Every structure is written in structure tokens, then in C-alpha cells.
Amino acid sequence: MASVYDRHVDLNGFMEGVKKRNPGQTEFIQAVQEVAQDIFEFIEDKEEYHQAQILRRIAEPDRVVSFRVCWEDDNHNIRVQRGWRVQCNNAIGPYKGGIRFHPSVTESVLKFLAFEQTFKNSLTGLPMGGGKGGANFNPKGKSDAEVMRFCQSFMTELYRHIGPDTDVPAGDIGVGGREIGYMFGQYKRIVNRWEGVLTGKGLEYGGSAMRPEATGYGAVYFLQNMLKHGGKDIEGHTAVISGSGNVATHAAEKITQLGGKVLTLSDSGGFIYDPDGIDQEKIDWVKHHKTHTRGRISDYVDHFPGASFHGDGARPWGVAADLALPCATQNELNEEEAKELVGNGVIAVSEGANMPTTLEGVHVFQEAKVMYAPGKAANAGGVAVSGLEMSQNSERISWNHGRLGEMLTELMEGIHGKCVEFGDQGDGHVDYVKGANIAGFKKVADAMLAFGVV
Ligand SMILES: NC(=O)C1=CN([C@@H]2O[C@H](COP(=O)(O)OP(=O)(O)OC[C@H]3O[C@@H](n4cnc5c(N)ncnc54)[C@H](OP(=O)(O)O)[C@@H]3O)[C@@H](O)[C@H]2O)C=CC1
Numbered sequence: 527m528a529s530v531y532d533r534h535v536d537l538n539g540f541m542e543g544v545k546k547r548n549p550g551q552t553e554f555i556q557a558v559q560e561v562a563q564d565i566f567e568f569i570e571d572k573e574e575y576h577q578a579q580i581l582r583r584i585a586e587p588d589r590v591v592s593f594r595v596c597w598e599d600d601n602h603n604i605r606v607q608r609g610w611r612v613q614c615n616n617a618i619g620p621y622k623g624g625i626r627f628h629p630s631v632t633e634s635v636l637k638f639l640a641f642e643q644t645f646k647n648s649l650t651g652l653p654m655g656g657g658k659g660g661a662n663f664n665p666k667g668k669s670d671a672e673v674m675r676f677c678q679s680f681m682t683e684l685y686r687h688i689g690p691d692t693d694v695p696a697g698d699i700g701v702g703g704r705e706i707g708y709m710f711g712q713y714k715r716i717v718n719r720w721e722g723v724l725t726g727k728g729l730e731y732g733g734s735a736m737r738p739e740a741t742g743y744g745a746v747y748f749l750q751n752m753l754k755h756g757g758k759d760i761e762g763h764t765a766v767i768s769g770s771g772n773v774a775t776h777a778a779e780k781i782t783q784l785g786g787k788v789l790t791l792s793d794s795g796g797f798i799y800d801p802d803g804i805d806q807e808k809i810d811w812v813k814h815h816k817t818h819t820r821g822r823i824s825d826y827v828d829h830f831p832g833a834s835f836h837g838d839g840a841r842p843w844g845v846a847a848d849l850a851l852p853c854a855t856q857n858e859l860n861e862e863e864a865k866e867l868v869g870n871g872v873i874a875v876s877e878g879a880n881m882p883t884t885l886e887g888v889h890v891f892q893e894a895k896v897m898y899a900p901g902k903a904a905n906a907g908g909v910a911v912s913g914l915e916m917s918q919n920s921e922r923i924s925w926n927h928g929r930l931g932e933m934l935t936e937l938m939e940g941i942h943g944k945c946v947e948f949g950d951q952g953d954g955h956v957d958y959v960k961g962a963n964i965a966g967f968k969k970v971a972d973a974m975l976a977f978g979v980v
Pocket residue numbers: 630697698699700701741769770771772773774792793794795853854855856858878879880905906908909
């Protein structure tokens with residue numbers, strides 16, 4: 527059997543090695559598999575990448591830090607959670623990527639996210655490496671005081687592993703403005719320095735205008751670029767969106783602003799279908815309900831009676847629409863659901879979430895030649911605006927909403943262009959998965975080559 531160090535090891539041999547070294551880490555293995563198939567094709571005749579074992583090295587995080595997070599709930603019970611920071615690759619800049627608080631968080635989930643982030647951050651063109659962190663803590667149902675105590679305890683360990691030129695975390699599922707505030711306050715208290723160590727901060731203390739909107743808006747700008755490339759537009763088209771958090775609500779807002787009609791939103795309890803369209807007033811209600819009241823999407827139908835709620839964790843992919851934007855979580859759109867979307871005539875899919883489509887689902891979109899944008903390209907607007915927040919903090923300046931909006935639009939156009947450059951199939955179709963994987967890989971790989979064996 528070929529060794530993983532063999533120049534001629536094939537994709538299967540490589541993946542066997544990944545599986546052996548990461549037993550049971552299904553999400554991480556899935557993310558590596560999705561990238562490896564394109565990279566193997568790309569490096570076929572590029573001896574330098576083989577000799578330097580670049581892909582093998584990128585698929586091994588620089589380090590995984592795991593730690594205990596101990597905190598006290600409102601009833602004075604001592605609670606123990608596990609926290610992690612996965613620092614995947616810092617070849618092109620400090621580690622950068624969000625923090626997720628959700629009961630489903632495992633080392634495998636964070637390793638997949640940090641691996642994806644490495645390629646995504648490279649695609650932005652900004653100097654940011656890839657990392658991700660989090661804890662198996664569920665903020666749902668917790669009081670503000672409990673969330674604060676948890677965040678402070680989490681940062682009391684995390685602070686020693688991060689820094690403005692080392693690793694700059696941000697938000698993700700379960701981590702929004704409130705959590706970033708508590709974590710930033712604790713970091714500042716411990717190190718006695720104000721520095722841009724987190725992004726997604728409040729505007730009052732060094733945050734960037736446009737960061738809350740950036741991921742959702744960016745996913746729609748990417749969609750707009752794809753449609754334009756195919757001679758189409760968002761205006762007059764219907765869209766199904768999953769999730770009802772930061773990414774989903776801002777994606778819905780931008781689709782609506784551009785003349786599209788959003789039919790669905792969801793959460794882990796199920797989805798709402800509103801045949802009249804989820805307009806700005808309804809989106810504002812959802813934003814407030816999820817962020818401030820911290821309620822459920824099912825409550826939507828009590829306020830907007832034209833809509834229906836489909837419970838038991840149902841997902842919206844059976845609703846016929848022209849556009850689909852999965853914006854909730856990983857593996858939330860499977861092969862059957864992809865077939866259903868294709869059967870209903872979906873034109874384009876833009877992933878606001880990270881790896882929301884299973885590998886089998888991706889193949890369905892690819893075979894049907896649907897315009898399909900993987901998360902690492904489509905949702906890169908969030909981290910790109912985080913990169914701009916880092917620049918603003920370093921320079922002690924602040925750009926306004928309008929300027930940042932222009933920069934986000936340009937950045938998404940640039941990412942789309944890179945995907946086309948490496949993913950153009952020559953028959954008018956663009957394989958955006960391949961384009962994103964190769965463009966993201968090449969920059970990181972070339973930087974690693976420059977460093978020698980480190
Ligand atoms: N925030 C950002 O800037 C970026 C986020 N992303 C990705 O976008 C996705 C959404 O993140 P974000 O909007 O920030 O997170 P939020 O916490 O704001 O919202 C998450 C949404 O997804 C739903 N959800 C979470 N887990 C599940 C699940 N297991 N099944 C069904 N629904 C679920 C939540 O429902 P419920 O309330 O029931 O939990 C909620 O509606 C994630 O994949 C994230 O990694 C990507 C790039 C940047």
C-alpha cells in the first residue's frame with residue numbers, strides 16, 4: 527500500500543491517512559475530502575507541492591488547544607464545559623475565525639471550521655490565517671449574568687493563546703454582540719491593554735460598521751455576481767432561506783432590497799413559510815425577536831397570520847423557489863433535499879452557513895449544473911469585514927458604513943472573480959467549488975513553500 531509520503535499516493539490513499547489520524551471526526555474528514563479532490567487534480571503536475579507535502583500539512587492544524595471552562599449558574603451550581611481554539615494555519619496572517627457556543631460543538635466541528643476558514647480567508651485577499659474556537663455551551667435559556675460568567679471564564683483561559691498579531695477570534699453561532707462584549711471586557715481586564723483582539727465588537731469600542739450585516743449581505747452579493755455571470759438577476763426571483771440568526775436575517779434583508787421575495791426562515795425547531803414574502807418589517811421583527819427577546823421562529827405565525835409553521839425540525843428545502851440560501855449550520859441540506867430543490871427548478875444556491883450541504887448534496891448541484899457557491903466563497907464577506915476591522919483598530923481609524931459597504935461589494939466581486947478564474951469549465955459553466963478550493967489553496971501553499979519545512 528502506498529505511504530502518505532509517497533509522491534504517487536492517490537486521493538483515496540490520502541483520505542485513508544486523514545481518516546486514520548482523525549478517527550470519528552466526520553465533519554473534519556468531510557471538509558478535507560471536499561477540498562482534496564480538487565487539489566489533487568490541480569497539483570497533479572506540480573512537483574513542488576507534492577515534495578513539500580503541502581496538502582498533508584494544511585490538513586494537520588498547527589495546534590488544537592482544549593480547556594476546561596468552569597462557571598456558576600444562577601442557582602449556584604458549578605457547571606463545567608469544554609472550550610477549544612483550533613489554530614489551523616497562519617501562513618498568510620494571524621489566525622482568524624469565529625467562536626461558536628452550541629451544545630453540538632466538538633473538536634471535529636471546530637477542526638472542520640478552522641480548515642474551511644484557512645481557504646476562505648485566503649480568498650478574501652487579506653492577510654489572515656485560519657482558526658476557529660468555541661465551547662459546548664448552550665446560551666439558549668441562560669440569563670445575561672450566566673452568559674457573562676461563562677464568557678469571562680472562557681476568556682480567562684483563551685486570552686493566553688490569542689493576540690492582535692497572533693489570533694483574532696470573532697462571533698459565530700451563539701456568539702453575537704453580547705458575548706463579544708463580555709469576552710473583550712475580560713481580555714482587556716486581564717492584559718491591561720486595549721487592542722483589537724476580537725472583531726465584531728460594538729461600535730462604541732472599536733467595532734466596525736457593516737460587520738453585523740457583512741456575512742449575509744456578502745452571500746447575496748456573491749449570488750448577484752454568479753447570476754450576473756449567467757446573464758440573470760435577483761429581481762423578481764423567489765428565495766428559500768434557512769436559519770433566522772445573524773446571517774439569515776441579513777441575507778433576507780439584502781435579497782428583499784434587491785427585489786427578490788424571501789419565502790422562508792427557520793431555526794432548529796422548524797421553518798416558517800410566508801407566501802406573501804418576508805419583507806423588511808417582518809425581517810426587523812425576526813431580528814428583534816431572535817436577538818433581544820431570544821424567542822423562537824414559530825412565534826412568527828402569531829404576528830403574521832398569512833404564514834405557516836412547519837415544526838419537528840423541518841427544513842425549508844421542499845418549498846419551490848428560484849434561489850436557495852442555507853444560512854443555519856453544517857449538513858442541513860442533504861442529497862434528497864438537493865434533488866428536491868433541483869426538481870423544483872432552483873437556479874442558484876449561495877451558502878451563508880459553513881458546509882451546510884452534504885458532499886452528496888453538492889454532487890447533485892454540480893451534476894445538475896446549478897450555480898452553486900460553497901460557503902468558503904459565498905460567506906467570506908463576514909471575515910473580510912473583520913479583516914477591515916483589524917486594519918481600523920491598528921490604524922486607530924474608523925471608516926463609515928458607506929465606505930465599508932463599497933469595500934464589501936468590491937471584496938465579494940474579487941472573490942467571485944478568483945472562483946471563475948480557477949473554476950471555469952470552458953462550456954459556460956463555473957465549478958465554484960473547484961474555483962474556491964484551488965484559489966484558496968494556492969496562496970496559502972505558495973506562502974508555505976517560501977518558508978521551507980516548518
Ligand atoms: N456570523 C458570521 O459572521 C458568520 C457565520 N457563518 C456561518 O453562518 C451560519 C449561521 O451563523 P450565525 O447566523 O452567525 O449564527 P446565529 O447564532 O446568529 O444563528 C444561527 C441560526 O441557525 C440555527 N441553527 C443553529 N444550529 C442549528 C441546527 N443544528 N439545526 C437547525 N438550525 C440550527 C439557529 O436556530 P436556533 O435558534 O434554534 O439555534 C439560528 O437560527 C453558521 O454556519 C456560521 O458558521 C459564516 C461566516 C460568518
